[in-house]
Amino acid sequence: MIVDKEISYRRMGVEDIPSVVEIEKEAFATPWTAEAFEYEMTGNDHAHYVVAIYEDEVIGHCGMWIVLDECHITNVAVRKRLRGNGIGEALMKEAIALCIEKEVRLMTLEVRMTNITAQNLYRKLGFQDGGIRKNYYTDDHEDGLVMWVEFK
Numbered sequence: 001m002i003v004d005k006e007i008s009y010r011r012m013g014v015e016d017i018p019s020v021v022e023i024e025k026e027a028f029a030t031p032w033t034a035e036a037f038e039y040e041m042t043g044n045d046h047a048h049y050v051v052a053i054y055e056d057e058v059i060g061h062c063g064m065w066i067v068l069d070e071c072h073i074t075n076v077a078v079r080k081r082l083r084g085n086g087i088g089e090a091l092m093k094e095a096i097a098l099c100i101e102k103e104v105r106l107m108t109l110e111v112r113m114t115n116i117t118a119q120n121l122y123r124k125l126g127f128q129d130g131g132i133r134k135n136y137y138t139d140d141h142e143d144g145l146v147m148w149v150e151f152k
Contacts (some may be wrong), residue, residue, distance in 0.1 A: 001047055009094045012049035012061060014041045020051070027077035028053035029139040050094045052078070052087050064099070064107075071099045073109035076118075088118075091127055101130065107109035107151070110136055111142035122147050 014055065017037045024031030040047040046067050052060035060078035064071050073095065078087045099107055110133055111118045127147040136144030 006054060007059070007090065008053045009050055009090065010053065012051045012063075013085070014038065016051050016058050016061075017041070020049075023058070023061060023077045023079055024075070026080045028101060030137075031049045032075065032124040041053075047074075048098060049093075050098070052091055054082070059085045060091050062095045064095055066099065066102055066104060069105040071104045071107040079148055084138075089121055089125070092121070096151075098116065098126065098148075105151060106148060110146055112137060113143045113145055119145065119147070120149065122149075125149065 017034050019082065020037055021031065022036050037049075040063065042067070046049075046065040047063065048066055049061060049063045051058045053116045059082050060076075063074040065074060072086065073092075076088055076091055078091070103105045107127075108130070109122070109127075111122065113132075130146040130148045132146040133146060135141040
């Protein structure tokens with residue numbers, strides 16, 4: 001068990017891409033590539049990423065696209081060996097804080113219908129169910145649950 005005070009959070013930089021790609025491979029059946037993250041860091045003005053750092057190692061990340069007053073969470077992932085320590089929740093709180101700072105009105109995301117753990121986390125953070133995207137995930141055609149939260 002790691003203590004939250006030992007974890008720091010900061011904006012992601014291009015130097016973090018190799019670690020983030022490793023985490024993606026641990027977390028997702030169809031992980032984002034280094035090239036995709038490089039574009040996000042250097043070519044997408046709407047992209048904002050936060051990383052969690054523990055003992056000088058990137059242990060998690062949260063990505064989002066902010067367009068005008070709306071935010072779409074693109075990915076949230078934590079190193080497999082460190083899941084269950086509240087890092088995903090803390091990353092989401094960092095993303096929410098950034099959105100509030102940027103006067104974002106609405107945050108949305110998709111989550112697998114079978115990922116009850118993530119759904120419960122999002123609900124804990126105030127997200128509501130918004131609808132279903134049929135066959136959303138390309139690897140197995142699982143439906144995606146759309147969730148959203150509105151900031152006052």
